[in-house]
Amino acid sequence: MHWNSFGDFLAMGNHGLYVWGSLLVMALLMVAEPTLVLRGRRTLVERLRRQYRAESGEASRSRSAAGRRRND
Amino acid sequence: MSNGLINWFKYASPQSFYPLAGKLIPWFWALAALFGVAGLSIGFLLAPTDAQQGEGYRIIFLHVPASWLSMFIYLVMAFWAGLGLAFNIRLSGMMASALAPTGALFAFLSLWTGALWGKPMWGAWWVWDARLTSELILLFLYIGFIALQAAIDDPRRADKAGAILALVGVVNIPIIYFSVKWWNTLHQGASVSLTKAPSMAAMMLWGMLLCALACWMYSIAVALMRVRTIMLERERHTDWVRALLTNQE
Amino acid sequence: MLRALRAVIGRDLRLAMRRQADIVAAMFFFIIVVSLFPLGVGPEPDQLRRLAPGVLWVAALLATMLSLPRLFADDHRDGTLEQLALAPQPLGLIVLGKVIAHWLVAGLPLVVLAPVLGIQFDLPSDALAVLTLSLLIGTPALSGIGAIGAALTLGVRGGGVLLSLLVLPLYIPVLIFGAGAVDASVSGLGPQAHLSLLGALALGGVFFAPWPTAAALRVALE
Amino acid sequence: MLRALRAVIGRDLRLAMRRQADIVAAMFFFIIVVSLFPLGVGPEPDQLRRLAPGVLWVAALLATMLSLPRLFADDHRDGTLEQLALAPQPLGLIVLGKVIAHWLVAGLPLVVLAPVLGIQFDLPSDALAVLTLSLLIGTPALSGIGAIGAALTLGVRGGGVLLSLLVLPLYIPVLIFGAGAVDASVSGLGPQAHLSLLGALALGGVFFAPWPTAAALRVALE
Amino acid sequence: MLEASNLECVRGERRLFADLSFRLAAGEMLYLQGSNGSGKTSLLRMLCALTPAASGDIRWRGRAIGKLGEEFRSELCYLGHLNAIKEELTPLENLLLAAQLAQESLDHDAALDALELVGLLGREDLPCRYLSQGQKRRAALARLVNERRALWVLDEPYVALDAAAVELVAGLIGAHLQRGGLAVLTTHQAVPVTAGTVRELSLDGAHATSGWG
Amino acid sequence: MLEASNLECVRGERRLFADLSFRLAAGEMLYLQGSNGSGKTSLLRMLCALTPAASGDIRWRGRAIGKLGEEFRSELCYLGHLNAIKEELTPLENLLLAAQLAQESLDHDAALDALELVGLLGREDLPCRYLSQGQKRRAALARLVNERRALWVLDEPYVALDAAAVELVAGLIGAHLQRGGLAVLTTHQAVPVTAGTVRELSLDGAHATSGWG
Numbered sequence A: 001m002h003w004n005s006f007g008d009f010l011a012m013g014n015h016g017l018y019v020w021g022s023l024l025v026m027a028l029l030m031v032a033e034p035t036l037v038l039r040g041r042r043t044l045v046e047r048l049r050r051q052y053r054a055e056s057g058e059a060s061r062s063r064s065a066a067g068r069r070r071n072d
Numbered sequence B: 001m002s003n004g005l006i007n008w009f010k011y012a013s014p015q016s017f018y019p020l021a022g023k024l025i026p027w028f029w030a031l032a033a034l035f036g037v038a039g040l041s042i043g044f045l046l047a048p049t050d051a052q053q054g055e056g057y058r059i060i061f062l063h064v065p066a067s068w069l070s071m072f073i074y075l076v077m078a079f080w081a082g083l084g085l086a087f088n089i090r091l092s093g094m095m096a097s098a099l100a101p102t103g104a105l106f107a108f109l110s111l112w113t114g115a116l117w118g119k120p121m122w123g124a125w126w127v128w129d130a131r132l133t134s135e136l137i138l139l140f141l142y143i144g145f146i147a148l149q150a151a152i153d154d155p156r157r158a159d160k161a162g163a164i165l166a167l168v169g170v171v172n173i174p175i176i177y178f179s180v181k182w183w184n185t186l187h188q189g190a191s192v193s194l195t196k197a198p199s200m201a202a203m204m205l206w207g208m209l210l211c212a213l214a215c216w217m218y219s220i221a222v223a224l225m226r227v228r229t230i231m232l233e234r235e236r237h238t239d240w241v242r243a244l245l246t247n248q249e
Numbered sequence C, D: 001m002l003r004a005l006r007a008v009i010g011r012d013l014r015l016a017m018r019r020q021a022d023i024v025a026a027m028f029f030f031i032i033v034v035s036l037f038p039l040g041v042g043p044e045p046d047q048l049r050r051l052a053p054g055v056l057w058v059a060a061l062l063a064t065m066l067s068l069p070r071l072f073a074d075d076h077r078d079g080t081l082e083q084l085a086l087a088p089q090p091l092g093l094i095v096l097g098k099v100i101a102h103w104l105v106a107g108l109p110l111v112v113l114a115p116v117l118g119i120q121f122d123l124p125s126d127a128l129a130v131l132t133l134s135l136l137i138g139t140p141a142l143s144g145i146g147a148i149g150a151a152l153t154l155g156v157r158g159g160g161v162l163l164s165l166l167v168l169p170l171y172i173p174v175l176i177f178g179a180g181a182v183d184a185s186v187s188g189l190g191p192q193a194h195l196s197l198l199g200a201l202a203l204g205g206v207f208f209a210p211w212p213t214a215a216a217l218r219v220a221l222e
Numbered sequence E, F: 001m002l003e004a005s006n007l008e009c010v011r012g013e014r015r016l017f018a019d020l021s022f023r024l025a026a027g028e029m030l031y032l033q034g035s036n037g038s039g040k041t042s043l044l045r046m047l048c049a050l051t052p053a054a055s056g057d058i059r060w061r062g063r064a065i066g067k068l069g070e071e072f073r074s075e076l077c078y079l080g081h082l083n084a085i086k087e088e089l090t091p092l093e094n095l096l097l098a099a100q101l102a103q104e105s106l107d108h109d110a111a112l113d114a115l116e117l118v119g120l121l122g123r124e125d126l127p128c129r130y131l132s133q134g135q136k137r138r139a140a141l142a143r144l145v146n147e148r149r150a151l152w153v154l155d156e157p158y159v160a161l162d163a164a165a166v167e168l169v170a171g172l173i174g175a176h177l178q179r180g181g182l183a184v185l186t187t188h189q190a191v192p193v194t195a196g197t198v199r200e201l202s203l204d205g206a207h208a209t210s211g212w213g
């Protein structure tokens, strides 16, 4: 182990701000990216499921739906 | 036709690639975590202080992998794009689109870590040096690629247009890589190369390589995740997606 | 009156949102032009610092100018402009709405970006503040004045470049006061005088320019 | 083959002549941008001399870029592009013709003007010669590379600005070598190395770029 | 209501027509005929005060339209050769924005109904760029469905439309006339407008002057 | 000569038609019908190899047009919804340049004759910007007068034309068919082509598929 104390480790020879700034941002973005991808995937899957459900039910109902909107 | 080629085409169809990718993703995550922990502990806990730069040099374990990956991902992206253009394989266009954001991320990280390194070492966040500038251009190329694809609604057209741009932009990669050689600049030259023996301490080298491997595995994992999403989106009218999403609740 | 104004602004903003790329890419154009200069001129920080206000202002001016030809051309081509001219509101009001929308889309992003780019040129922080302020005041003037040029060159042969020919001379006062304000603050003279002149230009650009613009549009439609 | 090339060039030149304004105004744009800088930056001759190559090159680049959106957009809008794509010649050849015509209209005038403007910046005469030469070699590359961007953004949302986003990164090497050549000659290093790299870019831009451009056009027409 | 007297139209150095006069009352339609280039579009643009006439004057409710300005424009609906729809926007957005600009209130459902009527239901959310030529024209014509302004000036509205759509638009015009509206229309096809009074005016006939002005 | 088999057209997420096949021999004309948005323009562009078909193939003299490339294009004359004339140039210049690009030789006098035929004499030196809508279309159609390439693909050529001009264009197509040419044509108006054999094909009928692909 190279470090004498945890304080030294954090200080990074007076360059702590730069080193930890780099590491933090890098880690943050590398966590954020897969999270965003996962979230995008989840919303897409939900949207598609909804769409499929609507379509399978719609074939029979589409006429009347259009008609209903005309009336109100 | 050889057996290998047939297999290749089989996996090039989204339908069979989708589950395969799903199975591979956890493995790449595991590898990324493994290499990452190893690389970072070597880099931040074990590696000795640099004689000239003090402890600030430890940014190298972040900066260099990010820089390498930003260039490498562009090459891979261009390769997929070219393949798609030449053979009209649906998968390759999707792969190219999936890689672009990750590449842009690494280009940004290279700039960010570089800037944070530059302030203590050079006394400036930014200098208009050839390497820095060309890395900035690389970021612009990624953004241009993403913007171009986003501006075209028809995915097939978007793939083709993006592919042409990616292939034309490849010329920038050698410029970035060799910029330090061609212009004398502030930025460090390559200290790892295939021809020369590495000019840095073995410990540092190992840390850097492990971190780079971690980033590499990370890129593959994220790209695979993203390509699966893109596949669902683009193939939403095919039966296999419909079956997939309506069956597994 | 205000409803009509809001309708026009809303419509143009919606179009800009639909194109998305427009806003983002206008900003990137600004960034890229600013970044080109150090490449062409060389990297000495001291020289760059002295260049910064001029370069940023010229880039802002060019970025605005680049988006001008489309201000009315799209509407002209697809016949919307005729409809606007036939709308019950005064055409000047509609133009005012379009100018405001143009500023929101093409001017405001530049203001937001300027400090970040200023850092790249190593500007001191009070100069940065003045730079941003001068852009905030000056860019509306650019949109307003630009609209006159855009209307005058509408449907005219070689419009795009003719437009810059017409508009750039009118932009020069804005450029001089804008860059001058930053220079004055750097050299300790205080930017107030420049900024208030800039403010006068902006008021004129936004509230006076729409009327000649409207007249020019009617001529273009004849 | 050559006849077809000549037909395309002739047609584009005739259109440019008919618009006249185009050529004249491209030159004026160049002049005005170059003249704006001293206004934004301040008048010290020494500083201006050092700025000159960079400013002139950046201005040339912007002037070229400004004329790019119309390279194919007009033909696309009025249906001529479809006719070109259906012509019996290879589309790449037609694009080559259009690139050459574009250079004659938008590039060559800049080359002719550059020495005059260089004098305004008090450049020594050998630097002037190198500047002109570098522009003569470099501007065809700008036209060729620009054509790719113009084709890729054809009919795409937010085309004009997206175009500059795509094209400027590709222009940067041209800018670096071009301004670098002038710098090198001023500092006594000799501009040959830069000029020959520029030449390579120009050859690539003119003879290689038309093919990806043609591919992009076919994609745009789909 | 609409009255034109001694109109003259000069384009470049060519006089297209001169001494043209007509009157149009409520519920009447003027069907303007004439071969290509005879000046129909030019006349319609004069009626909208977009182009000034070389001589003669045009009155609306007895007052010169040049003087009326906004008052006249708020009673006028013009549809030219160009569709005036934004290719980036969807038919629905185009319709709503057009209504907003004309300071009419049109709610979402009414707009959807109008689009259904012109056969664009199912495409209401597709950017107009993707529509076929005829569908674009339909998107432009959807404005007419809820249009209640008094004077309609329509320049070849039937272009690119299929037979069903032509019937439909003719029906819209007919209904407008029956509500007491006025319409001026040109077309090279048949005009299947059955309601209201149709007056015909041909620019090829007496008013046409050929040769140089 | 021209043969299409099992063509399928998908636009966005919509399948416009599928399983469309036809054959066209020398001297025959295909009159393509269909309501707005049924895919006529899309089909014509496929026939010109501008857009790839989703599936199916198109053959010209027995060979796939995708493979033929320039050989096919040199036998093809396409006229779309857009006029492909330059507004800055005069009709005469437009005509001469179009011929040059198609690598045909057309001399000045022949061009003037063609313009006279389409009724643009006296306007041959006026920039097309000033022409009326119908005159612009005529300027575009003037290309057909001396056109000897085998396959004409015409997308609504009659739009904006007056009755006399429609007759004229129909006559040109008839003459082309009698010379042994082929033509594919769409229009929502009547087709007064009398010479040659006219085959009709409707996209509204059997081939149309609605809903999601």
Ligand code: HEM
Residues within 6 Å of the ligand: B060, B063, B064, B067, B068, B110, B111, B112, B113, B114, B115, B117, B118, B119, B121, B122, B131, B132, B133, B135, B136, B176, B177, B187, B188, B189, B190, B191, B192
């Ligand atoms: C925003 C600023 C910076 C950017 C865009 C940048 C970009 C790059 C790139 C693209 C590479 C990889 C290319 C190669 O391996 O040869 C790289 C490597 C490297 N950079 Fe930077 N850099 C920046 C700032 C810095 C700073 C301030 C330092 C240190 C003072 C630095 C030190 C290094 C080192 C040591 C390497 C590894 C070279 C090697 O071993 O191959 N960089 N940088």
Ligand SMILES: Nc1ncnc2c1ncn2[C@@H]1O[C@H](COP(=O)(O)OP(=O)(O)OP(=O)(O)O)[C@@H](O)[C@H]1O
Residues within 6 Å of the ligand: E011, E012, E013, E014, E016, E034, E035, E036, E037, E038, E039, E040, E041, E042, E043, F123, F126, F130, F131, F132, F133, F134, F135, F160
């Ligand atoms: N500058 C000019 N010099 C000479 N003639 C001109 C000029 N500008 C326009 N014209 C002529 O004026 C006429 C304009 O006609 P307009 O557009 O009103 O015709 P139209 O009746 O609507 O025809 P179409 O049925 O084709 O739409 C055309 O014949 C055109 O050639």
Ligand SMILES: Nc1ncnc2c1ncn2[C@@H]1O[C@H](COP(=O)(O)OP(=O)(O)OP(=O)(O)O)[C@@H](O)[C@H]1O
Residues within 6 Å of the ligand: E123, E126, E130, E131, E132, E133, E134, E135, E160, F011, F012, F013, F014, F016, F034, F035, F036, F037, F038, F039, F040, F041, F042, F043
């Ligand atoms: N991205 C898309 N998504 C959904 N539908 C689309 C898309 N792009 C085009 N379409 C549809 O494809 C069809 C294109 O039709 P096309 O232009 O071939 O029609 P057409 O038969 O020529 O009609 P017209 O008679 O109006 O000219 C239209 O119905 C249009 O709405």
Ligand SMILES: [Mg+2]
Residues within 6 Å of the ligand: E040, E041, E042, E081, E155, F132, F133, F134
């Ligand atoms: Mg007309």
Ligand SMILES: [Mg+2]
Residues within 6 Å of the ligand: E132, E133, E134, F040, F041, F042, F081, F155
């Ligand atoms: Mg069509």
